[in-house]
Amino acid sequence: MKNLIEELARNTHEVWAKERIAQGWKYGPKRDDARKQHPSLVPYEKLTKKEKAFDQKTAGEVIKVLLAMGYRIEKP
Secondary structure (H helix, E strand, C coil), rough: CCHHHHHHHHHHHHHHHHHHHHHHCCEECEEEECCEECCCCHHHCCCCHHHHHHHHHHHHHHHHHHHHCCCCCCCC
């Protein structure tokens, strides 16, 4: 399950980053909404542990909802 959470977390970050980039955001050393710069616009591997934990928590919550709805998650 840990690998699944990690892959979903990576995907969550990539989707977020692609959307920001499409909106004209770029990497910047600190968040600057006026300049559309954000320090988290980096590959998932380069995020801090705290930033990864945010995406991992989101992924874990999605899995919990799916299981609560009766879905089963099986490795192929």
